[in-house]
Amino acid sequence: MPVSVVRFNLVDPAADPAALSARYRAAVDMAAYCDEHGVDSVQTEEHHGVDNNWLPSPFAFAGAVFGATRRIAVTVSAIIGPLHDPLRLAEETAVLDLISGGRLVTVAGIGYRREEYEAFGVDWHRRGKLQDELLRTLLAAWTGEPFEHRGRTVRVTPRPFTDPHPLLLVGGSSRAAARRAARFGLPFFPSAYLPELEAYYREQLTAYGTEGWTMMPGAETPLLHIADDPDRTWATYGEHFLHEARTYASWQSGDIHSAVRSGAASVEELRAEGVYRVLTPDEAVEYAESGRTESLILHPLCGGMPLDEGRRSLELFAESVLPRLKD
Incomplete structure (x- = not known):
C-alpha cells in the first residue's frame, strides 16, 4: 500500500x-x-515573504499538529537550512521531538529563492557553507554534550526523544547536496525523481565510508x-x-x-x-x-x-x- x-x-x-x-x-x-x-503523515514546508501567504513557520505549525494528534508523523519538507540559527533550530526540533514522541521528520534544503536570503540578510553565496555548519551543529547539539561552535564551547539541552537524533534528511537536486548527505552520513531526499543522482549519492556513501538511504519521489x-x-x-x-x-x-x-x-x-x-x-x-x-x-x-x-x-x-x-x- x-x-x-x-x-x-x-x-x-x-x-x-x-x-x-x-x-x-x-x-x-x-x-x-x-x-x-x-x-501516515502530514507534510508541510517553508517559504517567506510570498504574496499568497505561504506558510513561513513550519515548526510552529508542526507543534500545533502534534498537540492535536497522537500517532501521525509530521514531515517538514523542506526547511531552508541557512536561514535558521543552528542552535535555536537544534533546541526547537529537540522540543518538538520530545512533545511528539519521535514523530518529527525534517528535510533540510538550501532553497532556490534569492529574495528569501536577502530578506534575512543571509549571503546567498555562502549557502553551502552555512548548510554544512547547520548540519554539523545539529548532530553535535543533539548529543547533549558540550561542543565547539563559532569559537566557543556550547551545550544544547534537552536531548531529543529519538535516539540518536530526530530524523533528519538532506534535501536537494544537485550533486553537492548528494555529497553533503553522504559526507554527514544522513539520508538523502532528492526533490524529484532523479535516479542518476540517487546512484551518485550511493557512490559518495562508499567514498566517505558512511551509511545512508534515499527517500525519493517516484x-x-x-x-x-x-x-x-x-x-x-x-x-x-x-x-x-x-x-x-x-x-x-x-x-x-x-x-x-x-x-x-x-x-x-x-x-x-x-x-x-x-x-x-x-x-x-x-x-x-x-x-x-x-x-x-x-x-x-x-x-x-x-x-x-x-x-x-x-x-x-x-x-x-x-x-x-x-x-x-x-x-
Missing part, C-alpha cells in the same frame, strides 16, 4: 488575518482527523484532490490548482528539479499535464493499486481552496479510499 500523505502549505492569496486564522485552525483540525483515520508523484465529480471540481476550483502551479513555476529556473513542476498557462493545460489530479474515490483506489506510485499525496487546501471543499476531499480520501486499500 502506498504511503498516505496530506500536505498543507496554508496558501491563501486573498485572505485577511481572520480568514487566515480560520484556515490555520481548520488545517490543524484536519490533521487531527487524519490522525484518527490512519493517514516518477509519478501527483498532488491529488478527491471528488465525486472531477469535471465539476476542475471547472469550479481549477484556478486554485493553477495558482499554486504558476507560483512554483515562477520560482523554478532551468537547473531546479522539482516533483511539482508545471508549464501550464491555463486550467485545461494543467489538467492535461497530470501534476495536479482530481480523482474519484474509485480512480484513486485504482491508481494506488496500479503500482505506479509509492505515495498518495492529498493536497486538500491547495492554492487557497475553500475550507468546505478541502474537507470534502479529505473525508473522501480517508473514508472512501484508504479503508479499501488497507482491506
